[in-house]
Amino acid sequence: MIARLMTLLLALGLALPALPALAQTGPLRIVIEEGVIEPLPFAAPDFVAENAEAQQYAREISRVIASDLAGTGLFREIPGDAFISQITSFDSPVQYADWKAINAQALVTGAVSVSGNRLVVKFRLFDVFSEAPLGEGLQFGGTTGAWRRVAHKVADQVYSRITGEGGYFDSRVVYVAETGPKDQRQKRLAIMDYDGANVQYLTDAASIVLAPRFSPTGDRVLYTSYESGFPRIYLMDVASAGRRALEDQPGTMSFAPRFAPDGRTVVFSLTQGGNTDLYSLNLSTGARRRLTSAPSIETAPSFSPDGRLIVFESDRSGTQQLYIMPAGGGEARRISFGQGRYGTPVWSPRGDLIAFTKQHKGRFHIGVMRTDGSEERLLTASFLDEGPAWSPNGRVIMFSRETPGAAGSSALYSVDITGRNLKRVPVRGGASDPAWSPLLP
Amino acid sequence: MNTGTYISGLLHLLLIGWALIGGWLSLPEDEPFEVAQVSILTGEEFAALTAPPSAPRAATEAPAPALPEPQEPAPAPAPEPVPDTPPEIAPRPEPEAPAEPDPAPVPPETAPEAEVSDVPPVAPTPPAETPGTALVAEPTPPRPSTRVAPVPAAPPPPEAEIAEDVTESATPSPDAAPEAPAEPATAPEEATTEIVTEAEEGKDSALAPLASARPLARPDRPVRVAEPAEPAAPAEPTEPEAPPADAIADALAEAMGGGAPETSGIGTAPSGPPMTGGEKDALRVAVSRCWNVGSLSSEALRTSVVVAVSMQEDGKPRMETIRMISYSGGPEAAAQRVFETASRAIIRCGINGYDLPVEKYDYWRDIEMTFNPEKMRIK
Amino acid sequence: MTPFTKVLLAACALGVAACTSPGQYDRGGLGGGAGEFAAGSPQDPRSMAYFQQTIGDRVHFAVDESTLGDEARATLLAQASWLMDNPEYSAIIEGHADEQGTREYNLALGARRAAAVQEFLVSRGVSPARLRTVSYGKERPIEICSAEACYAKNRRAVTVVTAGAGA
Numbered sequence: 006m007i008a009r010l011m012t013l014l015l016a017l018g019l020a021l022p023a024l025p026a027l028a029q030t031g032p033l034r035i036v037i038e039e040g041v042i043e044p045l046p047f048a049a050p051d052f053v054a055e056n057a058e059a060q061q062y063a064r065e066i067s068r069v070i071a072s073d074l075a076g077t078g079l080f081r082e083i084p085g086d087a088f089i090s091q092i093t094s095f096d097s098p099v100q101y102a103d104w105k106a107i108n109a110q111a112l113v114t115g116a117v118s119v120s121g122n123r124l125v126v127k128f129r130l131f132d133v134f135s136e137a138p139l140g141e142g143l144q145f146g147g148t149t150g151a152w153r154r155v156a157h158k159v160a161d162q163v164y165s166r167i168t169g170e171g172g173y174f175d176s177r178v179v180y181v182a183e184t185g186p187k188d189q190r191q192k193r194l195a196i197m198d199y200d201g202a203n204v205q206y207l208t209d210a211a212s213i214v215l216a217p218r219f220s221p222t223g224d225r226v227l228y229t230s231y232e233s234g235f236p237r238i239y240l241m242d243v244a245s246a247g248r249r250a251l252e253d254q255p256g257t258m259s260f261a262p263r264f265a266p267d268g269r270t271v272v273f274s275l276t277q278g279g280n281t282d283l284y285s286l287n288l289s290t291g292a293r294r295r296l297t298s299a300p301s302i303e304t305a306p307s308f309s310p311d312g313r314l315i316v317f318e319s320d321r322s323g324t325q326q327l328y329i330m331p332a333g334g335g336e337a338r339r340i341s342f343g344q345g346r347y348g349t350p351v352w353s354p355r356g357d358l359i360a361f362t363k364q365h366k367g368r369f370h371i372g373v374m375r376t377d378g379s380e381e382r383l384l385t386a387s388f389l390d391e392g393p394a395w396s397p398n399g400r401v402i403m404f405s406r407e408t409p410g411a412a413g414s415s416a417l418y419s420v421d422i423t424g425r426n427l428k429r430v431p432v433r434g435g436a437s438d439p440a441w442s443p444l445l446p
Numbered sequence: 447m448n449t450g451t452y453i454s455g456l457l458h459l460l461l462i463g464w465a466l467i468g469g470w471l472s473l474p475e476d477e478p479f480e481v482a483q484v485s486i487l488t489g490e491e492f493a494a495l496t497a498p499p500s501a502p503r504a505a506t507e508a509p510a511p512a513l514p515e516p517q518e519p520a521p522a523p524a525p526e527p528v529p530d531t532p533p534e535i536a537p538r539p540e541p542e543a544p545a546e547p548d549p550a551p552v553p554p555e556t557a558p559e560a561e562v563s564d565v566p567p568v569a570p571t572p573p574a575e576t577p578g579t580a581l582v583a584e585p586t587p588p589r590p591s592t593r594v595a596p597v598p599a600a601p602p603p604p605e606a607e608i609a610e611d612v613t614e615s616a617t618p619s620p621d622a623a624p625e626a627p628a629e630p631a632t633a634p635e636e637a638t639t640e641i642v643t644e645a646e647e648g649k650d651s652a653l654a655p656l657a658s659a660r661p662l663a664r665p666d667r668p669v670r671v672a673e674p675a676e677p678a679a680p681a682e683p684t685e686p687e688a689p690p691a692d693a694i695a696d697a698l699a700e701a702m703g704g705g706a707p708e709t710s711g712i713g714t715a716p717s718g719p720p721m722t723g724g725e726k727d728a729l730r731v732a733v734s735r736c737w738n739v740g741s742l743s744s745e746a747l748r749t750s751v752v753v754a755v756s757m758q759e760d761g762k763p764r765m766e767t768i769r770m771i772s773y774s775g776g777p778e779a780a781a782q783r784v785f786e787t788a789s790r791a792i793i794r795c796g797i798n799g800y801d802l803p804v805e806k807y808d809y810w811r812d813i814e815m816t817f818n819p820e821k822m823r824i825k
Numbered sequence: 826m827t828p829f830t831k832v833l834l835a836a837c838a839l840g841v842a843a844c845t846s847p848g849q850y851d852r853g854g855l856g857g858g859a860g861e862f863a864a865g866s867p868q869d870p871r872s873m874a875y876f877q878q879t880i881g882d883r884v885h886f887a888v889d890e891s892t893l894g895d896e897a898r899a900t901l902l903a904q905a906s907w908l909m910d911n912p913e914y915s916a917i918i919e920g921h922a923d924e925q926g927t928r929e930y931n932l933a934l935g936a937r938r939a940a941a942v943q944e945f946l947v948s949r950g951v952s953p954a955r956l957r958t959v960s961y962g963k964e965r966p967i968e969i970c971s972a973e974a975c976y977a978k979n980r981r982a983v984t985v986v987t988a989g990a991g992a
Contacts (some may be wrong), residue, residue, distance in 0.1 A: 007451075033810045111745050132789075135765065213961075216929070279941065280937075410970065
């Protein structure tokens with residue numbers, strides 16, 4: 006009896022630890038909050054040329070795509086000599102194991118065919134480790150002359166499918182091309198693809214031109230020119246390079262023009278009697294309206310994407326700072342409060358951030374802040390950085406960087422809004438004052 | 447029977463009753479001890495704890511778990527998951543716990559296990575580093591690197607191939623067993639813990655050490671302790687063999703009248719001790735190593751997703767079972783992007799199977815992982 | 826063309842040519858017609874060269890300032906006198922800034938500096954109709970060494986006199 010009782014006790018004692026175990030049901034749950042940030046390795050084997058005329062384009066198109074992706078800093082290309090299998094036909098099945106073996110996590114395949122001056126490019130994107138396509142295959146057509154644009158469109162598709170962002174590769178940048186020493190700078194307006202290809206000049210170097218800005222559809226450019234002997238704002242049609250002055254009152258100077266998102270109004274700075282204020286101009290009616298009346302300098306205005314607000318710089322507090330006011334003028338609210346001077350504010354096309362130039366202790370920085378001035382982050386630092394311009398997806402900023410000294414010159418740089426991937430835009434010769442078009446249709 | 451027996455029996459019944467009800471009332475969640483409370487040990491202290499003289503004790507204690515005491519909570523008999531992924535779980539400062547296979551720096555009797563060794567990255571120790579302060583000093587400024595990972599790693603030695611785990615090349619050393627396989631040295635890719643923008647680069651230059659020290663782990667993450675490498679003998683923790691756990695589990699199963707723990711005949715409740723916090727953490731770290739959020743948009747980085755996956759017994763995920771169960775914090779398109787990165791993470795780091803204890807398979811056959819990228823937003 | 830027409834044309838050309846080289850006007854006066862000096866040379870007190878080199882055609886400013894210091898005022902007083910004495914000239918006042926600033930702001934700052942000079946000259950009696958202002962911001966430095974010694978020279982307002990009574 007005692008022995009049985011003891012055995013019972015022993016058995017129960019052994020069973021006790023199991024009881025809590027019985028209480029656990031359901032799947033194992035874990036929470037993952039940390040990951041890595043590294044460029045995603047991808048492979049872009051040469052696109053297949055589906056006919057003889059496509060030969061000269063097929064490889065070049067895949068090179069442009071790879072270079073767009075790798076240039077973002079978010080992707081890393083696996084070189085072709087590491088490939089195990091090759092893509093010889095657009096429709097043959099993908100040997101995922103071969104791509105996994107070289108750690109290509111994304112695979113872009115494509116094919117090109119050309120007839121006459123018409124080019125057709127098809128592509129597919131694969132998530133290698135999930136062994137499945139990522140989205141549908143797509144096809145783009147264009148003229149052979151615009152083959153780079155077609156490549157950029159494919160790259161935009163790949164980029165957005167993986168990141169979830171809008172693309173920005175099929176876009177153009179207008180800027181000031183510079184030559185000559187600092188005391189005799191020759192400046193002319195130029196336009197190019199965002200990656201530095203296809204440069205075209207829009208003006209000659211006869212007079213100083215400054216700070217061009219695109220219209221919301223990218224078909225016109227506002228800029229400042231000294232061709233009259235005084236800084237005045239002009240509107241130019243990109244396709245024809247035809248232009249007209251928007252302001253020509255004697256005794257005044259105008260500069261720093263920007264389009265409103267509706268493309269019908271221009272906001273700019275007008276200087277009269279030594280005082281600079283903001284004005285807006287209706288392009289169709291020519292009606293001018295004064296937006297600020299202060300003895301301080303008010304300049305560098307930029308609209309919010311919804312057109313309701315304008316951010317600008319003013320030294321009304323004693324130093325250059327950033328302010329926001331309603332688009333029709335009115336009370337201005339200061340948003341910059343850090344140490345140093347703030348200028349050239351530009352509202353992001355996503356509406357969430359404002360980029361700016363900051364000067365502090367002899368250094369210049371490009372930075373971003375939220376539209377209420379919080380979360381200020383400086384992305385660059387150098388002798389002279391200024392004039393940020395946003396990519397169409399609000400993810401990349403391009404700006405001018407000038408080097409010091411008599412031999413100094415200006416170049417265009419771009420940086421991701423996280424501060425990563427700072428690099429020079431490959432433009433031949435000096436360049437400054439970039440502005441970025443929207444994504445081309 | 448006499449009065450004494452009655453009283454004794456009554457008291458025993460009361461005790462058992464309390465144990466029964468008490469057990470129900472306090473459903474154990476994660477095991478509260480070891481991992482969270484362990485103090486950070488320096489290399490010297492660790493070496494002292496696990497010095498060879500204590501090794502024979504482990505050998506003699508191995509049979510001890512066959513007689514479990516009722517008051518021991520269930521997971522105690524399970525072996526502490528020894529660091530099988532490099533700078534990992536700190537050792538328990540309880541050498542007296544039964545059946546702990548000491549991760550000793552290769553005492554002679556564990557030499558055969560040196561074959562399968564995972565070594566923490568052997569970083570060059572900065573000359574000025576003093577052991578007592580090494581692990582709680584302010585972290586050195588992060589080195590610029592294209593890769594950001596939770597576990598900073600020094601640039602791999604030149605001949606190393608990039609792989610997720612680290613194995614030492616088979617250099618002749620007094621500690622290595624003669625039959626150690628000649629594996630090429632591998633090391634995790636160089637990584638840093640933060641992105642350094644150009645504007646921030648020059649900031650801490652006045653404070654930077656003269657030698658380029660490997661960034662130290664943050665003290666509030668007790669699980670990831672970057673131990674300074676012992677100069678001579680690289681610590682070679684062994685794989686969790688877990689013979690004592692099997693003994694316990696078998697004993698319990700017999701007592702409950704069931705068969706072997708893995709193939710229970712009495713319903714679907716998992717049997718055997720549940721996953722320890724350390725094991726779950728090891729899985730979490732293993733997956734997060736492959737979770738690359740670098741390409742996610744800022745909208746996606748605000749979106750959490752819950753991903754379900756079913757696993758094979760060998761620890762490999764079943765790809766076709768990976769699915770998104772729910773998401774929050776952003777629109778579906780953003781959630782889909784996050785899900786894709788999560789799915790890639792699960793598959794890539796599970797290619798050779800995750801290191802999960804096979805006797806607890808019932809507990810990890812189905813896993814739900816919540817991926818929350820909020821902390822990775824601006825790094 | 827008849828010879829008479831040719832002579833007439835030549836005479837007109839000479840007359841017009843005279844208009845473009847103001848130094849040709851010999852009026853004596855001002856400082857005493859002490860003797861013959863080449864019209865238009867820096868010794869000719871009525872010449873632009875004299876204005877530039879002897880009077881001083883520029884004033885300088887402190888960083889981010891458009892206020893006139895004492896030295897600037899002295900120079901501008903002399904400029905004003907000269908302009909009053911030589912009513913056949915008008916002037917464009919160019920405002921400049923050094924490169925330590927953003928483009929638009931420097932344009933506006935240069936404009937302030939030019940306006941400060943213009944106000945001063947007007948307050949000393951120069952007719953406003955004879956003065957115009959323009960700003961070049963940081964686009965036309967005269968010293969390019971990226972150090973304070975050069976910056977100080979670039980922060981300037983230059984009074985450029987031209988023939989012609991008014992704008």
